[in-house]
Amino acid sequence: MHALYPLILSALLFGIGIYGVLARRNAILVLMSVELMLNAANIALVAFDVMLKDAAHAGQSLTVFVITIAAAEIGLGLAIVLLIFRQRATIAVDAMHDLGEHTPQRLTEGTHP
């Protein structure tokens, strides 16, 4: 199989994940887009592992590590998201501007207390 099939698939999935992280307002959807980007990296890692025929299977071992880190990340991320929801009754990421230098003019209507 030509090596460009998995590599281009990984590049496309990574771009879609970037779009989701930057454009989505719901914090859980942002976390899901991060999962898409991690999966793109996994595809590239497995493809390079098979391409290089590594005896130590570095690529696939790293993929298993990345999957583990992704599980830890989504657990901790959702705990933080739920805490924010309990405190503010919204998880819109553009309503979280307490640490910003200035208050943005346009807020999500009716979501910020």
Add this chain to the structure above:
Amino acid sequence: MSELLSPNTLEAVFALFGLVAVGAAVLVVTTRHLVHAALWLVVALGAVAGCFLLMSAEFVAWMQVLIYLGAVVVIVLFGFMLTRAPIGPSDDLTTQNRWAALLVAFSASAALIVLLVGGFAGTTLDLSDPTPTDAAMIGGSIFRYWVLPFEALSVLLLAALIGAIAISRLRSREV
């Protein structure tokens, strides 16, 4: 893999799985139904698991199915329920900087594709070896060459577990 599929069939099946993954991923980031986004994420991650299988990475594919499709998507659905996500379509799921996001995503993808085509245009994956990379091979590799990252990762998982419990026990007034 080789005795099951000829090389051309393998490429065609891989392209099919890749198209399903990309299409479902686009729907994940564009759909207006929150729960549908989680279900399309199942399709996208399942298609990626199929791609892993076609690249003879058997153990990674089953790990993907178990952890992502089994655990992560269920956690995401729980998160939607606990944040009282609406069932029907929501119109405010995309911020007003979507065009800037589209520009950044497109240029990142284009740069990556140009880089990869320039670097690996003539390279092929040799999948003629019929033995897939199963759990025994990955396990031997992890415990022979990757013991220190493995142990560090177990500490990281423990820290994430304790952190999630500690964050969940905070009351609102203590924050």
